[in-house]
Amino acid sequence: MTKEMNLEERFQAYVDGENKVEPKDWMPEKYRKTLVRQISQHAHSEVVGMLPEANWITRAPSLRRKVALLAKVQDEAGHGLYLYSAAETLGADRMDLVEDLLSGKAKYSSIFNYPTPTWADIGAIGWLVDGAAIANQVMLCRTSYGPYSRAMVRICKEESFHQRQGYEILMSLAKGTPAQKKMAQEALNRWWWPSLMMFGPTDDNSPNSAQSMKWKIKRKSNDELRQEFIDKTVPQAEYLGLTVPDKNLKWNEERGHYDFGTIDWEEFYQVISGNGKCNKQRMKARQDAHNAGAWVREAANAYAEKQAARKAEEGSAA
Amino acid sequence: MKDQLLQYTLRLGDNALILGQRLGEWCGHGPILEQDIALTNIALDQLGQARLLMQYAAEQKGEGYTEDKMAFFRDVTEYHNCLMVELKNGDWGRTIARQFLFDTYNYFFYTALLSSADERLKDIAQKAIKEITYHAQWSAEWLIRLGDGTEESHRRVQESLNDLWEWTGEMFMMDEVDKAMLEAGIGVDLNRIKEQWDQKVSQIIEMATLTKPEDGWMQSGGKQGEHSEYLGYVLAEMQHLPRMHPEAEW
Numbered sequence: 001m002t003k004e005m006n007l008e009e010r011f012q013a014y015v016d017g018e019n020k021v022e023p024k025d026w027m028p029e030k031y032r033k034t035l036v037r038q039i040s041q042h043a044h045s046e047v048v049g050m051l052p053e054a055n056w057i058t059r060a061p062s063l064r065r066k067v068a069l070l071a072k073v074q075d076e077a078g079h080g081l082y083l084y085s086a087a088e089t090l091g092a093d094r095m096d097l098v099e100d101l102l103s104g105k106a107k108y109s110s111i112f113n114y115p116t117p118t119w120a121d122i123g124a125i126g127w128l129v130d131g132a133a134i135a136n137q138v139m140l141c142r143t144s145y146g147p148y149s150r151a152m153v154r155i156c157k158e159e160s161f162h163q164r165q166g167y168e169i170l171m172s173l174a175k176g177t178p179a180q181k182k183m184a185q186e187a188l189n190r191w192w193w194p195s196l197m198m199f200g201p202t203d204d205n206s207p208n209s210a211q212s213m214k215w216k217i218k219r220k221s222n223d224e225l226r227q228e229f230i231d232k233t234v235p236q237a238e239y240l241g242l243t244v245p246d247k248n249l250k251w252n253e254e255r256g257h258y259d260f261g262t263i264d265w266e267e268f269y270q271v272i273s274g275n276g277k278c279n280k281q282r283m284k285a286r287q288d289a290h291n292a293g294a295w296v297r298e299a300a301n302a303y304a305e306k307q308a309a310r311k312a313e314e315g316s317a318a
Numbered sequence: 319m320k321d322q323l324l325q326y327t328l329r330l331g332d333n334a335l336i337l338g339q340r341l342g343e344w345c346g347h348g349p350i351l352e353q354d355i356a357l358t359n360i361a362l363d364q365l366g367q368a369r370l371l372m373q374y375a376a377e378q379k380g381e382g383y384t385e386d387k388m389a390f391f392r393d394v395t396e397y398h399n400c401l402m403v404e405l406k407n408g409d410w411g412r413t414i415a416r417q418f419l420f421d422t423y424n425y426f427f428y429t430a431l432l433s434s435a436d437e438r439l440k441d442i443a444q445k446a447i448k449e450i451t452y453h454a455q456w457s458a459e460w461l462i463r464l465g466d467g468t469e470e471s472h473r474r475v476q477e478s479l480n481d482l483w484e485w486t487g488e489m490f491m492m493d494e495v496d497k498a499m500l501e502a503g504i505g506v507d508l509n510r511i512k513e514q515w516d517q518k519v520s521q522i523i524e525m526a527t528l529t530k531p532e533d534g535w536m537q538s539g540g541k542q543g544e545h546s547e548y549l550g551y552v553l554a555e556m557q558h559l560p561r562m563h564p565e566a567e568w
Contacts, residue, residue: 047351054346058339061559061568062386063372067365070342074358077351084351119559119568169568177566285347293349295474296410299467306466 015216020146023089031215034208035145036090037106038217040097043083045109047101048282050076052116053125061119068165069122075158082151089147102287110268111198113276120173120180120187126166128188128195128233134159135229136199144216167236174240181241188237189245196260197268199226205265230258322498323436324378325398326505328388329495329541330439331371332399335389336549337420338364339556340407349410356456360417363449370442390560394543394550401540402485404549408478411464411471415478417457419519423489425454426514427506435503458522465526472527479523480531487536490515495541 008028014021021027050073057073060066084094100106111129116122137159140152173184200206200222212218220228230249237244248261271279341361348354372385379388402420407413428450431443464475490512492500499505523530539545560566 050346057342057345058555059559061390061563061566063335063365063369063389065568066342067362067369070345070358070362070365073345074355074362077346077355077358081351081355172568176568177563179563180566289347289349292347292409295468295470296349296353296464299464299471302471303463303467 012214015144018216019144020149021144022146030211031217032090034212034215034217035148036087036092036097038212039083039087039090039148040092040100041107041109043080043087043097044101044106045112046076046080046083048108048286049112050080051282051285052112052114052278053122055116056119056122059119060122065169072126072162072165075162079155079158082154086145086147086151098290102283102290104283107272109198110271110276111194112282113271113279114190114194115277118183118187120170120183121190123166123169123173123184124187124191126162126164127170127236128166128191129198130159130163130166131233132195132198132229134163135225135232139219139225142216142219167240170240170242174242184240185242188242192245193263193267194271196226196230196263197265199223199229201265201268227257230260234258319498319502320378322495323504324375325495326499327371327375327378327439329398329400331368331375331388332397333403333420333424334364334371335368336397336399336552337403338362338368339552340403340405341413341417343407344413353410357413360453360456363446363453367442367446367449370445374438374442386560390557391564394545394553396543397545397549397553398541398543399549400485400488401537401546402482402488404540404546404552405482405485406548409474411474412478412482414457414460414464415475415482417453418461418522419479419482419486420489421450421454421457422518422522423486423511423515424450426511426518430506430511434505439504461522461528462526465523465528475526476528479528483531483533484535484537487533488538488540491536491538491541493542 007026011021011026011028011031021031053069053073053076057066057070060069084097087097088094097106101108111132116125134156137152137156141149141156143149143152170184170187173180175181203209203221203223206222209218209221213221234244234249246261248259250259251257252259270276274280338361341357341364344357345354345361348357368389369385372388376383376385376388402416405416407416425447428443428447431439432447434440434443461475464471466472490508492508496505496508500507520530560568
């Protein structure tokens, strides 16, 4: 018991000294579990997050936009891979993690349960959803777990590019025809509040945050990140000539921040618990892809085994 | 001659665009992330080639034409892709079989196009050939993997080859446009491509422990604008937004 206590104290001191924890280092079991949960949720979010955007690949309104969107969704798949690898450095198995997603045991970011009915939603996702993700991920570049932090550095670079791309889509719409401008405004109306919810519950309702902050997995609170995002995004909306759908939004000179209205947490919890417009659709798409791919994965494994056996045979014959 | 070069350019561009569009449907739905990424890579290459060819076609067409006008404002009978690329993706085995049959053709075609007398097509071929070489390798490897994988994968991919076979002949049929382009030193001798294709396809099919289907009736018409029912739906989906807002820029 005392020995364990000592290890934990030493671990805390190590983290407090801004050192990175590496896969072979000793770490508290709860630190490991927290990270596996967080990193795999993040990986699942990348993979499920491909779906609302992939919804527009075949319908993108210009060839340039089509290529950019396809490349973007492919990047998300790549992020999923880095993150599953980071989770595997903690002893998790990728296939088990995927099973947890498909069975509904593991969560993914609730934002992807919102639909993308128009092309402007692709712009709004890039600008707002990727923007909110970046706020979180820039912080995670300094997270205490080495492989996670390094994966985040790579991911952040690509995400910033995606965000600019999304903003540029909305820019074209906002200065386009009246119908395009309307499309852009409606997309902002749809995505503004869900984007704010991406930072999670308010600090007084976020019980796990304190330990994560102490271990320096998390470096800023949900409310701090949310405020930063709002402060950065509101001027961008103004530049587009679009109206943020919050009548209580107002610059507060004294605080040096925007004040904003109350988030509808009831909606947040409803979507998390499965009642978003697309929860079932997203899960079914993942399950279908997984099930339809089963024979392909089996074939690839069987072929790899045959090849290995043939090589071994050649080796022993020689 | 001018019209024939335009149609020749569009045949190449439409093959790339429609196949890229079809492969794009897979994005997010592949059997495993790594292969989702691999197939998306091929789709991206196809669409990149399509853009170069559409830009060239638009320039030939002249004033007011752009790559997007070429892609989004032509109807079914104005498309000149071969029929095989517009067929539905089917399962992974069907997509692989189509990709293998097409990539192998494309590899020999673009290799020959490297000596085209048309500088622009030659440039495009130089850019595309590296990508296409990789595609042909990738899809041949997958055909072998599925053919020599499990009983189920063998059965599925054999069925796909059998079903797709009647759509392969069109790639090698030489009509007036092909003949004129060949004569001008711009185009490719499809009879020669057919020999190279036959040899390569037979070799890979054998390595995959599969059976090469017998040549029978071959479908044709796509290159001339006579399409299957599938293309209309592909275009409806692809074109609806720019057509709804013809004045808009995106």
